[in-house]
Amino acid sequence: MTITKDDGFSALKRFIEQTLKIQCSNYKEDYIKRRLLSRMRSTGTTNYEEYLKYLHNNAPELENLRNALTINVTEFFRDADVYDMVKKEILPALFKGRKTIRIWCAGCSTGEEPYSMAMILADIMAADKTVSGQIFATDIDEVVLKKAKEGIYTEKSMAKLTDTQIHRHFTKLPDGTFQAKPQLQALIRFRPHDLMSGQPISRYLDMISCRNVTIYFTEKQKDELARTFHNALVPGGYYVMGKTEYLGREVEGLFVPVNSIMKVYKRKE
Structure with a gap:
């Protein structure tokens, strides 16, 4: 055609x-x-x-x-090495400076990413009762956002999760699907949000994860979004991109590379 x-x-x-x-x-x-x-x-x-x-x-x-x-393509712990870095380096570094952290999962689709992040956060909180965190999960598509809020997934979509993770964080329903437990859901606030509005979901965020979203945006839109994220992060806050994404020349000076392969950056003053 x-x-x-x-x-x-x-x-x-x-x-x-x-x-x-x-x-x-x-x-x-x-x-x-x-x-x-x-x-x-x-x-x-x-x-x-x-x-x-x-x-x-x-x-x-x-x-x-x-x-x-x-194109709501997502899965739990997509790019496992990135989540491994979040677990072992990023969140521990953030908790060294404060007891409560705030994370924004932008373009969260059906929720696999924020729930993956919440599982890591929940495990850290279980090991150290003095720390806590809140995750804001947003998407422009309210249909997928509703599904994310329900937190119900098929056995096939849980393939990357260990038996321990499933047992600890999900409840098996009579129809064979799995639903995120209330304590996991409590860590996440799902909200509709247009990334191109120029307005962040909140301010003074410690970390923003926006992965595999900007590949569909124009260069101008990517730059505008990077500026929005920079303004929303606290000094030294982390910005995590998808592995195939990049910062445009006009905005790369706003961030300091932490890991170029993982596409992890820190907000630059």
């Missing part, structure tokens, strides 16, 4: 922004078009105008489109 003209692309983008509340300008145009072409192939439509009509007449396709655009 080849589309050589607009064919209603602008109108379709406006519909997406108004109906799904997804700002297309926050993403690379090629990315938006690739995602749309994927859905058009699945629905048998041949141009943007035809697909827009299809959306008007087939409500369930709206959710398919939302999922295609937001």
Whole structure:
């Protein structure tokens, strides 16, 4: 399928922004078009105008489109070596300077990342009763955010967790799925949030984890987000990116590399 003209692309983008509340300008145009072409192939439509009509007449396709655009791909302890660094280096370093820390998991999707972070935090708190922490988990997609808040996962999605982690932090439900225990859920506050709003979810944060999210953003949007994160972090606060992501030249001076391979940085004054 080849589309050589607009064919209603602008109108379709406006519909997406108004109906799904997804700002297309926050993403690379090629990315938006690739995602749309994927859905058009699945629905048998041949141009943007035809697909827009299809959306008007087939409500369930709206959710398919939302999922295609937001690409909620995640798993527990994705890139285990990064979480190992969080457990052994980052959180212990933060707790040396304070008894309570605040973490923001930005673009949390269905919740695997914040729950992974919460498991590490819970284990540290169990070993040292004098420390505590709070995790803010946000996503622009309120559908996946609702799933994250419920904290229910299939046995297949728990594959990377050890039996000890599952037993300690999850309850097996009658249907064979697993739900995060209340004490784990209590560590996380799930909230809707648009990363491109320019406003952080909170201030004076000790750590921000935003992994495998900005790969879909324009260079300008990446830089703006990095500035937002810099302003939200406390002096010496940590910023953890995805391994394939990078800081743009205009903002790399805002952070000091801690581990270039793991893409861990510290806020620079």
